[in-house]
Amino acid sequence: MLCQCKQTSSSGLSEGPAVDLSQVSDLLTTFNPETSNLITLLQEVQKVYGYLPEEVLSEISAVTKIKEAKIYGVATFYSQFRLKPIGKNLVMLCQGTACHVNGSAKIERALQESLQVNEGDITPDGLFTYINVACLGCCSLAPVMMINDQTYANLTSADVFKIVEEIRAQEVEKKAI
Amino acid sequence: MRFVVGSGSCGIAAGADRVHALLDQEIKHNKLEGTLEITGCIGTCYLEPILEVYSDKNMKRFTKVTEESLKEIISEAKEGTLFNEESSEDSVESQLVQQNRIVLRNCGVINPESIDDYIKLGGYEAIEKCLRERSPKQIIEEIKVSGLRGRGGAGFPTWFKWNAALQSPGDIKYMVCNADEGDPGAFMDRSVLEGDPHSLIEGMMIAGYAIGAKKGIVYVRAEYPLAIVRLEKAIEQAKSQNILGKDIFGLKGIDFDLSIKTGAGAFVCGEETALIASLEGERGMPRLKPPFPAQKGYFDYPTNINNVETLANVPWILNKGGQAFADLGTERSNGTKVFALTGKVKNGGLVEIPMGMSLENVIFGVGGGIVGDKEFKAVQLGGPSGGCIPKELLHTPVEYESINQTGAIVGSGGMVVMDENTCMVEMARFFLDFTCKESCGKCTYCRIGTRRMLEILERITDGQGKPEDIPLLEELSYKIKEGAMCGLGQTAPNPVLTTLKYFRHEYEEHINDKKCQAGTCHNLISYHILADKCIGCTVCSKVCPTNAITGERKAAHVIDQDACIKCGQCFEKCNFNAIEKS
Numbered sequence: 001m002l003c004q005c006k007q008t009s010s011s012g013l014s015e016g017p018a019v020d021l022s023q024v025s026d027l028l029t030t031f032n033p034e035t036s037n038l039i040t041l042l043q044e045v046q047k048v049y050g051y052l053p054e055e056v057l058s059e060i061s062a063v064t065k066i067k068e069a070k071i072y073g074v075a076t077f078y079s080q081f082r083l084k085p086i087g088k089n090l091v092m093l094c095q096g097t098a099c100h101v102n103g104s105a106k107i108e109r110a111l112q113e114s115l116q117v118n119e120g121d122i123t124p125d126g127l128f129t130y131i132n133v134a135c136l137g138c139c140s141l142a143p144v145m146m147i148n149d150q151t152y153a154n155l156t157s158a159d160v161f162k163i164v165e166e167i168r169a170q171e172v173e174k175k176a177i
Numbered sequence: 178m179r180f181v182v183g184s185g186s187c188g189i190a191a192g193a194d195r196v197h198a199l200l201d202q203e204i205k206h207n208k209l210e211g212t213l214e215i216t217g218c219i220g221t222c223y224l225e226p227i228l229e230v231y232s233d234k235n236m237k238r239f240t241k242v243t244e245e246s247l248k249e250i251i252s253e254a255k256e257g258t259l260f261n262e263e264s265s266e267d268s269v270e271s272q273l274v275q276q277n278r279i280v281l282r283n284c285g286v287i288n289p290e291s292i293d294d295y296i297k298l299g300g301y302e303a304i305e306k307c308l309r310e311r312s313p314k315q316i317i318e319e320i321k322v323s324g325l326r327g328r329g330g331a332g333f334p335t336w337f338k339w340n341a342a343l344q345s346p347g348d349i350k351y352m353v354c355n356a357d358e359g360d361p362g363a364f365m366d367r368s369v370l371e372g373d374p375h376s377l378i379e380g381m382m383i384a385g386y387a388i389g390a391k392k393g394i395v396y397v398r399a400e401y402p403l404a405i406v407r408l409e410k411a412i413e414q415a416k417s418q419n420i421l422g423k424d425i426f427g428l429k430g431i432d433f434d435l436s437i438k439t440g441a442g443a444f445v446c447g448e449e450t451a452l453i454a455s456l457e458g459e460r461g462m463p464r465l466k467p468p469f470p471a472q473k474g475y476f477d478y479p480t481n482i483n484n485v486e487t488l489a490n491v492p493w494i495l496n497k498g499g500q501a502f503a504d505l506g507t508e509r510s511n512g513t514k515v516f517a518l519t520g521k522v523k524n525g526g527l528v529e530i531p532m533g534m535s536l537e538n539v540i541f542g543v544g545g546g547i548v549g550d551k552e553f554k555a556v557q558l559g560g561p562s563g564g565c566i567p568k569e570l571l572h573t574p575v576e577y578e579s580i581n582q583t584g585a586i587v588g589s590g591g592m593v594v595m596d597e598n599t600c601m602v603e604m605a606r607f608f609l610d611f612t613c614k615e616s617c618g619k620c621t622y623c624r625i626g627t628r629r630m631l632e633i634l635e636r637i638t639d640g641q642g643k644p645e646d647i648p649l650l651e652e653l654s655y656k657i658k659e660g661a662m663c664g665l666g667q668t669a670p671n672p673v674l675t676t677l678k679y680f681r682h683e684y685e686e687h688i689n690d691k692k693c694q695a696g697t698c699h700n701l702i703s704y705h706i707l708a709d710k711c712i713g714c715t716v717c718s719k720v721c722p723t724n725a726i727t728g729e730r731k732a733a734h735v736i737d738q739d740a741c742i743k744c745g746q747c748f749e750k751c752n753f754n755a756i757e758k759s
Contacts, residue, residue: 036458037456037457037458038458038459039438039441039455039458040438040439040458042441043399043439043441073460074458074459074460077443077460077461077617078440078441078442078443078461079441079442079443080399080440080441080442081441095361095611096361096362097361097362097519097520097557097560097591097593097607097608098361098362098519098520098525098593100361100607101519101520101521101593101595101599101604102520102521106744106745109742109744110744113722133400133442134359134361134400134442134444134611135359135360135361135362135363135364135400136186136400137186137187137358137364137367137400137401138186138187138190138222138364139222139362139363139364139517139519139525139591139593140187140222140223140517140518140519140525140526141187141190141191141222141225141525142519142520144190149402151186151189151190152190153187153190153191154191156749157744157746157749
């Protein structure tokens, strides 16, 4: 029997919005396995979409002749790769040892409370996704989180509520303009 | 005047970017005379953001700079009165004098984005001398004399690896730098990459020449974006000065190319063979050794892999001689080691000390002791592969063999200090959660064994532990150690074994008395309001996210235990010590 995973949606991959494949066509056609590799390619694709859409993984396979199973294997092995779309602002909460000792669990509860989502999910307004990450390397300023490229240090629960509110307000302002 | 802002990742997190932007604006638009530069992390992260101001003769250092204090500095600089007063005690300096900086010699001193700064301090002299005057064998001999051991965790003699790669037949060889600093709680490699990238490049070039490799690859974690940017810049600069590339230093036929590969997040890729698989674009799973990477590595070519800190030592050793390095440290652990001092310690940051200093001197001397002068409980060394060392063993000298005897390992140098409020069972659960997630899945004992251990530890911290759980944990620990192929699995039980060895009573309390002395295990604690102390200020009820606290204004409040989620916010906010954790 042939593989049925494409017919049912049980592949574990998301059913995100329709994906524009042309955004990565240059990336795929110029891919050279001699000088680059699959991980680098997936990193570049994720830069474009914010995640790795299922259609694109199939397209990579079709163009590079790397088996889909192998691509899926690599994409699910490394924590950097995401198979689901993310919110506009990506919150990365450090779960390193120093942050743990200094109360990152409390910070996570505050994040869940203020965003009302679980790890990896998008908030209903599409503004946030939070994920737990391994050490961000700012251990002396623990607990730490990073939103987009900015690092917030020496956090308290109250800080988290304030920071999230500020970003929400900024987004509302942007919309108004 | 010259303004220098400490701009490592931690400095930036503490607000160095704002300091830099404000100074930039003042210089450009508001007639502040001077130049503005950046430098890497000097290691005293607890004092960030740090600003240094240089005049012709003087230097003044400002710590924990805020917008207000910066405005004052700027106005004094404009008036020319900045250097009138003698500066009070320089806490950065008093921290540095207790150290012995080889790896961090340039961090926080030079501008990491300027190759000229590096060259001015003798940079690239060692490699040029090696290329012109020394044979690969002589270089390896010098490293052997120095006694340098791998700083990534295993402590394997560096010369031995280099020699094996040199002896390996073949024209094409690779020199790889492991900058996949995955150990949570360690950040010395990031600091070197961000603060002194050229010393890593020079170290790689020397190693490359010693083993006969013309190509080098640096495998960097994706979580370190700034380190990648600075290293890219440094490589470009070195290329433009003919230090990297073809016929380097004008020497015909001597080539060395360097490229960067960004990791994608997998702790196991710190293991050499897994790292190689990842470099090749595969899942980062370790394979059996032999063949060792020195025989068959990157795409089956002989490959040598060293960690960032190891390589940053190399130019210094070649400049000063192996003996100078061997004179530092202890008999079997030579030189210095960088430690990331974090957790409940006052002076958190990076410290570089000679091997052999006692743990007590590191934590209470250089580290300044415990935050809030609380009781020291344990120090965790070596991350998820290491262990927790108790108070009774604080006299232990920090060197490979002595630390191994305690059950912990020196590892990459993460030193997380814990006080009386840290639960050791919970700590063990935290590390097992980490290794369980990071196990690549190849070996059954590691894949399933760590999962079972985690489940037991979760049970104990949830208050559901059974007396037979302790021997079961021990049995599993030894089986995993024996049954796993790579270092990750072989060391994964260490956090459990060391906490069982030194803090067994905490496990027993959790299991038998359903108690968590440290007050961190959720299901074993509860919050109560002491009616005689509560004045009814309502602060706690306002902060409670589940509205579990009720009461009239100016009357004692009550916590509804069913609604309480034990977030502890009321406990933190109460100004009258009226909330008790039990």
